[in-house]
Amino acid sequence: MKKIVALLIGLMISVTVFAGCGKSTTSSDNGGSTLSKIKSAGTIVIGVDDTYPPMEFRDKSGKLVGFDVDVADEVAKKMGVKTKYVPTSWDGIFLALNSKKFDMIQSSVSITDERKKNMIFSEPYIYGGSSIFVRTDNTTIKTGDDLKGKIIGCQVGTTSQDVLSKMTGMKEVKKYNAMTDAFMDLANGRVEAVVSDPEVGDYYISSQKDKIKRLSAALNEEPIGTAFRTSDKDLRDAYQKAFDELKKDGTLSKISEKWFGNDIYKDKK
Structure with missing residues (x-):
């Protein structure tokens, strides 16, 4: 009887262990969305190619700066979270997004029909x-x-x-x-x-x-937009809502004037 009980207990433990091993460590796979993970962590992780001035680049001190960086920082603040940037080579940045190396890409991503097959986008925030x-x-x-x-x-x-x-x-x-x-x-x-x-x-x-x-x-x-995984529509919508509020209150106009010398959002609020 003890052997049978021991076997049953061992079987139950094995099933539990294997079930646990089969789960991904990402929040969305554990029943939570990327947006809920971001809110819980208090940080949104953003992929960038940091060799693309004035959009995103390193200044003389090595600090990450640029139009996209300022925009993402303000949007994140409006969402109630902080930003963390993951510099990534452009030729691997989309693969890294879908591999969940970060939550989104804010790095001058042109919106194309081909890219829409593998990602979803915000509304265009600039035209390149x-x-x-x-x-x-x-x-x-x-x-x-x-x-x-x-x-x-x-x-x-x-x-x-x-x-x-x-x-x-x-x-x-x-x-x-x-x-x-x-x-x-x-x-x-x-x-x-x-x-x-x-x-x-x-x-x-x-x-x-x-x-x-x-x-x-x-x-x-x-058109250039912010890129998200196809499964993260709620994150995309929350990001878009914050962006629209910043455009309306003039914050984005100030960022535009800082980096481009003119207001690209004039008459578009």
């Missing part, structure tokens, strides 16, 4: 796209058609790379892990043009207007 930057002494490149036969730079894994991949006739498309490296090579004549979001390029050349200029012609315009 694929603008063309050249040296100020360049007179041969005036539109996208003039990129044929040229060496062009872009950041790897971006929609600018996607746009360039659909074009033909270019001599080479050099892909950089950091946008700053692409502009450095442009200034030094190693590439003949760089394709990038206008905000990023404009910020980079603000102190180098004698070397680099942005063409009036662009390859496209893209």
